[in-house]
Amino acid sequence: MKKIQLSDILNIAEYEKIRPEFRKKIMAIKDKRRIHVGPFITYLFENYDTMWYQVEEMMRAERIVNDDDIMQEINAYNELIPDENQLSASMLIEIDDKPKRTEMLRKIIDLPEHTFIEINGKKIPAQFDPRQGSPEQLSSVQYIKFNLSEDDVNEFNNNDSNIRLVFDHPAYTHAHELTVEEKSVLYEDLTS
Numbered sequence: 001m002k003k004i005q006l007s008d009i010l011n012i013a014e015y016e017k018i019r020p021e022f023r024k025k026i027m028a029i030k031d032k033r034r035i036h037v038g039p040f041i042t043y044l045f046e047n048y049d050t051m052w053y054q055v056e057e058m059m060r061a062e063r064i065v066n067d068d069d070i071m072q073e074i075n076a077y078n079e080l081i082p083d084e085n086q087l088s089a090s091m092l093i094e095i096d097d098k099p100k101r102t103e104m105l106r107k108i109i110d111l112p113e114h115t116f117i118e119i120n121g122k123k124i125p126a127q128f129d130p131r132q133g134s135p136e137q138l139s140s141v142q143y144i145k146f147n148l149s150e151d152d153v154n155e156f157n158n159n160d161s162n163i164r165l166v167f168d169h170p171a172y173t174h175a176h177e178l179t180v181e182e183k184s185v186l187y188e189d190l191t192s
Contacts, residue, residue: 001192003078004052009070012063015056026053032185037165038174040104043089047189051077080143085153087117087186091142105137107171114169117146119155120162124148148190156187 010018026049033045044050055073064070082088093108095101108114115126126144133139155161163178178186 001048001081001083001189003081004048004055004074006067006071006074008052009055009059009074012060012065015060019056019060022053026050032181035165035176035178035182037167037176038172040093040095041167041172041174042092042094043165044092045087045089045186045189046080046082047192048081051081082145082189085148085150085190087146087148087190089144089146091115091144093138093140093142095140101140102137104171105140108169109133109136109138111138111167111169111172112142114167114172115144116166116168117148118162118164118166118175119148119152122152123166124152153187153190156183156190159183 029047029049030044033043033047033050035043035045037043054077055070058064058073059070064073080088080090093101093105095104112126112128115128116123117126118124124146126146129143132142155163159180161183163183164175165178166175167173
């Protein structure tokens with residue numbers, strides 16, 4: 001998947017003109033890539049469009065206009081755009097009650113060793129960003145990647161394949177089988 005270039009970025013005034021319509025488009029794109037696994041964890045699978053939107057929104061919110069500062073944002077968000085045969089996601093651990101959230105994040109500190117995508121029974125471990133979290137607790141936002149083989153990628157285009165997002169942690173054991181539509185959307189990302 002292509003990465004964001006400085007030349008792709010609109011200046012703040014140009015972005016403001018297209019923002020209302022573009023925001024609707026991005027929300028629709030995100031809705032198709034948002035997958036809940038169990039009661040607390042949501043994956044948002046990222047692509048070029050979702051990350052381009054994030055760069056533009058950061059520029060707008062922070063009033064960033066200097067090319068060097070814009071490039072810092074681009075470089076940070078380009079890390080979340082998947083490479084070839086790869087899925088990339090923001091993983092959100094969503095618990096509104098702060099004390100309960102803190103307790104859960106401590107309980108599942110080792111969740112990275114219990115997070116997989118399973119393709120027809122083959123478990124592929126998630127690669128977590130080691131810069132997130134602390135030795136005491138997991139961060140409530142994680143950036144993860146799944147590195148797939150060509151054969152794995154092709155299974156996303158097979159309506160009969162069984163592809164699941166799996167957590168097998170003792171404190172959080174949940175799975176979600178991808179629908180045909182979810183597989184199709186992720187297959188587009190994998191092959192674009």
